[in-house]
Amino acid sequence: PPPLPDDSLYQALGGQPGINRVVEGLLYRIADDERIVHHFADTDILRLQEKLQEQLCVEAGGPCEYTGDSMSEVHAGFAITEADFNALVEDLIEAMTAEGISVRAQNRLLQRLAPMRGDIIYR
Numbered sequence: 001p002p003p004l005p006d007d008s009l010y011q012a013l014g015g016q017p018g019i020n021r022v023v024e025g026l027l028y029r030i031a032d033d034e035r036i037v038h039h040f041a042d043t044d045i046l047r048l049q050e051k052l053q054e055q056l057c058v059e060a061g062g063p064c065e066y067t068g069d070s071m072s073e074v075h076a077g078f079a080i081t082e083a084d085f086n087a088l089v090e091d092l093i094e095a096m097t098a099e100g101i102s103v104r105a106q107n108r109l110l111q112r113l114a115p116m117r118g119d120i121i122y123r
């Protein structure tokens with residue numbers, strides 16, 4: 001999606017510290033999520049954490065650069081289903097709710113991530 005005109009979403013997420021807490025909460029929830037944890041068996045979790053922190057910052061209109069690989073490159077070969085995708089989004093919503101992020105800000109971020117769906121789900 002095109003860049004946001006301002007950093008209001010970044011601020012609503014609590015800036016980089018808030019985004020980092022959401023990413024940490026997401027990673028803990030994935031680790032506990034029997035529906036999808038198997039996909040991450042061989043993943044360098046510290047790298048994933050760093051790239052997610054950057055990506056969510058960029059998508060929220062924050063002052064960051066994403067240095068990871070493209071969504072299609074990264075997720076190809078994992079045979080990620082629509083149900084897997086929905087499970088991860090559920091975990092993300094839980095992580096944001098636990099950080100006290102408003103439903104409006106949650107929905108703004110999810111709207112930014114939703115278009116990536118086609119690059120992540122295996123067809």
Ligand code: HEM
Nearest residue numbers: 036039040043044051052055068069074080084085088113
């Ligand atoms: C909106 C949804 C998603 C976003 C924004 C996202 C974002 C990312 C990012 C930024 C990375 C790191 C890229 C890099 O290392 O250069 C990554 C890696 C990864 N993602 Fe996703 N992802 C999403 C959905 C999913 C889903 C649904 C699954 C599976 C259930 C998944 C499984 C993985 C795995 C296994 C890796 C690590 C790949 C590896 O170890 O080489 N992702 N993702």
